[in-house]
Amino acid sequence: MKSAPSSEIGRMGEVDRFSKDELDRLKIISGSMQNSKILNIFRELRTQLLNTNRKKNFVCMVTSISQGGGASYVASNLAAVFALDKTKTSLLIDANLYAPGLDKLIIGDSESGITDYLSDNSLDIKDVVYATGVPRLRVIPIGENREAAAEYFSSNKMQNFIDEIRTRYSDRYVFIDSPPILDSSEARILSEIVDVVILIVGHGCVTKEQVESAVQIIEKEKLAGLVYNN
Amino acid sequence: MDFSLLIQYVAVLIKEVWRRKFLCLFGFALASFSVLFIGGFWPSTFQTSATIFADNQNILKPLLEKQAAQSKVQNQTKVVRDMMHSPRILKKVVESAYSTDSYESAEELGHIINRLRSKIKITGVGQNYIKVSYSDSTSEKAYRVINSVIDVFIKISSDEQRSESREAFLFIDNQVNQYKDQLVQAEVRLKNFRADNFDGRDGDVDASISRLRTQIEELKIDIDEDKVTSGALKEQLSGESEYSSKQAGTDIYVERLATLEQQKTTLLLTYTDDYPDVVSLTYQIADVKKAIRDAAESKEGESNKNADENSVLNPLYQELRSRLSLVQTEIQAKEKRLIAFKRLKTKEFDRRRRIAERGAEESELTRDYTVTKRIYEDMLERKEKARLSMTLNIEGQGVTYRIQEPALPPLNPVGLRFLHFVLVAPFIGLFSVLGFALLYISLDPRIRFASKLVGLNVSTLSVIPHVNTSLTKRVIRFDMIICVLLMGLIMAAYIGLAYVLKLGMI
Numbered sequence: 226m227k228s229a230p231s232s233e234i235g236r237m238g239e240v241d242r243f244s245k246d247e248l249d250r251l252k253i254i255s256g257s258m259q260n261s262k263i264l265n266i267f268r269e270l271r272t273q274l275l276n277t278n279r280k281k282n283f284v285c286m287v288t289s290i291s292q293g294g295g296a297s298y299v300a301s302n303l304a305a306v307f308a309l310d311k312t313k314t315s316l317l318i319d320a321n322l323y324a325p326g327l328d329k330l331i332i333g334d335s336e337s338g339i340t341d342y343l344s345d346n347s348l349d350i351k352d353v354v355y356a357t358g359v360p361r362l363r364v365i366p367i368g369e370n371r372e373a374a375a376e377y378f379s380s381n382k383m384q385n386f387i388d389e390i391r392t393r394y395s396d397r398y399v400f401i402d403s404p405p406i407l408d409s410s411e412a413r414i415l416s417e418i419v420d421v422v423i424l425i426v427g428h429g430c431v432t433k434e435q436v437e438s439a440v441q442i443i444e445k446e447k448l449a450g451l452v453y454n455n
Numbered sequence: 456m457d458f459s460l461l462i463q464y465v466a467v468l469i470k471e472v473w474r475r476k477f478l479c480l481f482g483f484a485l486a487s488f489s490v491l492f493i494g495g496f497w498p499s500t501f502q503t504s505a506t507i508f509a510d511n512q513n514i515l516k517p518l519l520e521k522q523a524a525q526s527k528v529q530n531q532t533k534v535v536r537d538m539m540h541s542p543r544i545l546k547k548v549v550e551s552a553y554s555t556d557s558y559e560s561a562e563e564l565g566h567i568i569n570r571l572r573s574k575i576k577i578t579g580v581g582q583n584y585i586k587v588s589y590s591d592s593t594s595e596k597a598y599r600v601i602n603s604v605i606d607v608f609i610k611i612s613s614d615e616q617r618s619e620s621r622e623a624f625l626f627i628d629n630q631v632n633q634y635k636d637q638l639v640q641a642e643v644r645l646k647n648f649r650a651d652n653f654d655g656r657d658g659d660v661d662a663s664i665s666r667l668r669t670q671i672e673e674l675k676i677d678i679d680e681d682k683v684t685s686g687a688l689k690e691q692l693s694g695e696s697e698y699s700s701k702q703a704g705t706d707i708y709v710e711r712l713a714t715l716e717q718q719k720t721t722l723l724l725t726y727t728d729d730y731p732d733v734v735s736l737t738y739q740i741a742d743v744k745k746a747i748r749d750a751a752e753s754k755e756g757e758s759n760k761n762a763d764e765n766s767v768l769n770p771l772y773q774e775l776r777s778r779l780s781l782v783q784t785e786i787q788a789k790e791k792r793l794i795a796f797k798r799l800k801t802k803e804f805d806r807r808r809r810i811a812e813r814g815a816e817e818s819e820l821t822r823d824y825t826v827t828k829r830i831y832e833d834m835l836e837r838k839e840k841a842r843l844s845m846t847l848n849i850e851g852q853g854v855t856y857r858i859q860e861p862a863l864p865p866l867n868p869v870g871l872r873f874l875h876f877v878l879v880a881p882f883i884g885l886f887s888v889l890g891f892a893l894l895y896i897s898l899d900p901r902i903r904f905a906s907k908l909v910g911l912n913v914s915t916l917s918v919i920p921h922v923n924t925s926l927t928k929r930v931i932r933f934d935m936i937i938c939v940l941l942m943g944l945i946m947a948a949y950i951g952l953a954y955v956l957k958l959g960m961i
Contacts, residue, residue: 249924263922270917299919423916426908429471432900433907440913450916453905 241332243358251329253359254302256309267306270452274303274421277449283420284391284399285449286320288406290439294427295454297326300402303423307398308361316354316390318365318401322374322411325367327402330357338368342386343377345370350389378414387418406439407431413442421449428455460906464896467903470921472892476938479888484945487884491949494876495956499868501597502590505605506860509535509583532579535608535856539587540572544607552603575604584859590869598864605858612856617845624841631838634831641824648820652813660807667800674793681786688779695772705750712743877953881946 248255254264274285287300297319304315318339319327328335335355337345342353342365353365370377377383390399401419406412416422422443426436440448472479509531538544545568549558558564576588587605591597654660719736726733896903905918923931 246925250926252922252924260922263920266917266919273916295919424913426902428921429899429901429903431902433902433911434900436902436908436911440911448913450914451908451911452916453902453908453918455919455921 241358242360243332247358252298252302253305253330254309255305255359264306267302268309270303271306274423274449278421282391282395282398284387284401284418285421285423286401286403286412286415286419287423287425288403288412288416289425289427289454290431290435291405291407291427292324293430294405294425296405296425297321297324297402299423299425299452299454300400301327301330304362304398304400305359307400308359311361313396313398314361314363314394315398315400316363316365317357318399319367320374320378320401320403320411320415322367322371323404323409327364328355328366330359330362330364331355331366332358335364335366338366340368340370340374340377342368343370343380343382344373350386375411375414378411378418384418391420406442407435416443416447420447422447423449424451426451426453428453463904463906464893467896468889468892471896471903472888475892476934477941479892480938480941480945482888482891483881483884484949485884486887487880487945487949488952490876490880490883491953491956494871494873494880497871497873497876498592499872500590500592500870501594501865501867502588502869503594503597503601503862503865504586504588504860505601505858505862506580506584506586507535507605507609507856508859509585509856530579531583532577532585535585535587536577538612539575539577539604539608542568544604544611545571547607547611548600548603551607552600571600594865594868598862601862605862609856609858620841620845620847624838624845627834627838627841631831631834634827634834638824638827638831641820641827645817645820645824648813648817652810652817654806654810654813656817657807657810657814660803660810664800664803664807667796667803671793671796671800674789674796678786678789678793681782681789685779685782685786688775688782692772692775692779695775696769697772698769705747708743708747708750712740712747715740715743873957881949 243251243253243255245255245257248258254267256264258264274283285303287296287303289296301317304317307313307315317327317330319325320339321327322340328338333355337348337353339353342348342350353368354363355366357364387399390397401415403409403412403415406416406424424436424439424443431439436451546564548571549564549567553567558567574590578586578588580586587601589597589601589604591600715736719733719740722730722733722736728734728737902908905915908915
């Protein structure tokens with residue numbers, strides 16, 4: 226089942242919701258989850274990001290330093306925790322060309338994604354935004370046209386796309402799940418066009434030197450900080 | 456180490472082990488089986504020990520007391536160790552405990568001796584008690600070798616003791632003979648010297664001179680006394696006439712008459728004239744009166760003949776003359792004797808001078824003789840002691856070392872046994888796995904602790920804990936069951952192998 230594209234908060238309550246078990250299976254936090262510790266950690270992270278950006282909406286890229294860092298997990302849960310606030314919505318863009326997986330959040334099938342939108346002028350933003358089982362959380366999947374993703378990401382269309390989704394709704398927070406920054410050029414390109422970057426340090430995945438290298442790649446003003454993922 | 460850091464380390468360790476659980480199980484099995492195999496072929500060690508008592512008496516000590524310097528009493532344990540580790544004893548042990556054909560070359564013998572030396576442990580367990588321990592691969596071998604070591608050691612030390620006491624005796628005997636010769640020579644020299652010199656010794660001459668001096672002094676006093684006596688006699692003699700008058704005879708009768716008359720008067724105061732005593736006195740008075748008359752008549756008749764005839768020789772004069780003559784004779788004799796004494800004294804002085812001239816030579820000879828004699832007598836006494844000690848040693852009574860606690864055949868092996876390996880191997884396997892995991896965590900530069908991010912030029916926003924979904928929990932449970940089953944299989948194989956190895960050992 227294909228969900229309706231996101232347009233306003235009021236319409237969001239109409240979609241199906243994930244059950245508790247589905248949320249647990251997808252490792253997505255929810256307000257009713259038993260493990261309040263993990264919920265509070267993400268809430269705290271949300272507060273920090275809001276404080277950093279003076280409570281304005283932003284586009285945040287979540288990238289791990291190398292493979293296996295858990296950027297998708299952190300990005301989807303960050304989006305979910307923002308969506309817990311009924312006054313906010315969040316949009317999760319799957320830009321992880323090498324290990325995409327956010328379409329599992331979509332209830333039903335997804336036909337096109339971000340790469341399709343960038344390569345096909347006939348598609349509108351609404352065509353690639355899908356509702357999820359989490360209230361107020363929308364997802365743009367990776368799509369099928371991934372071969373020239375680096376070029377698409379560096380195109381004006383991408384820039385315009387980001388500007389549009391940022392400015393259309395002031396209560397929308399955008400999170401981009403990107404490939405590892407040290408392993409791909411796409412992540413570097415994306416870091417240029419986003420407002421905030423969060424670096425995920427996976428347990429036992431990277432050395433201190435690799436962390437330092439990743440930190441140097443990203444503009445200092447955009448780097449919100451590190452998140453250590455066990 | 457901080458406690459929280461320790462907790463973190465433990466958590467990370469468990470995580471890493473779980474991540475590579477099958478590799479860890481393989482490592483555990485490998486390490487455990489390796490240790491078990493080593494235990495299966497680990498040689499058993501049987502140890503036995505004996506205690507020997509070291510008698511601290513040195514046979515030369517009482518014999519050579521004050522005569523020769525004593526060698527310092529050494530540490531008995533060190534002495535025994537040096538002796539037991541010496542090649543001459545160990546060679547005998549090899550020949551007695553093994554067999555003479557147990558080695559083919561001197562080099563091989565050297566190796567066997569070195570091996571024995573490293574396995575024989577000698578420790579002091581108190582005053583003069585020495586414990587000798589030996590370990591070998593079998594109980595029988597350990598028992599045989601330690602007995603051989605103790606027997607050879609005691610025999611050799613006993614032989615040495617005997618030869619020591621015999622040498623001591625021969626040495627003292629030789630010394631006695633030498634001193635005897637010296638004594639005889641000294642005696643001959645002294646005898647010859649005395650035969651050549653009659654003057655006697657210093658003391659004799661001194662005594663003689665002293666005696667002569669006393670005699671001379673006494674003689675001089677006697678002569679002086681005699682001279683005084685002679686002078687007195689001469690003086691008395693000059694006062695006496697050579698002859699005396701006859702009138703002197705009547706005076707006696709007159710005196711007698713007066714006495715008798717006084718007695719008669721006294722009696723008459725009490726008795727009459729016819730009292731017998733008065734009558735007797737009357738007759739006596741009459742007789743005396745008659746005698747006086749006769750004396751007077753005879754005196755008147757002779758006075759006319761020759762006046763010289765009236766005088767007689769004075770007896771006192773005669774007596775004095777006689778004594779004077781005697782005294783003068785004695786004075787002359789004593790003076791002669793005085794001269795003789797003085798001459799003798801001079802001779803004694805001459806003799807003493809001669810003795811003093813030869814005294815040094817004589818005292819040297821005497822000293823030589825005395826010292827030699829004293830040492831000779833002393834050595835003679837010691838020779839008898841040495842003979843006694845030697846006899847005791849020959850009879851085995853004076854052995855320095857004896858077995859206090861004999862060695863027993865060891866029943867159980869000491870040190871690591873197969874059972875120890877069986878029990879310890881799983882733990883070694885476990886700890887080796889954990890050790891390798893810890894080593895891996897320590898050496899791997901990848902970040903496993905959020906605290907490692909401190910110090911970077913960027914803040915850490917959050918630390919997200921690991922979250923297990925219900926699916927992963929099920930997977931973990933399944934993996935755990937698999938691991939437990941595998942572990943059970945490994946342990947079953949382990950016990951089976953241990954049993955097989957144990958049977959193989961029997």
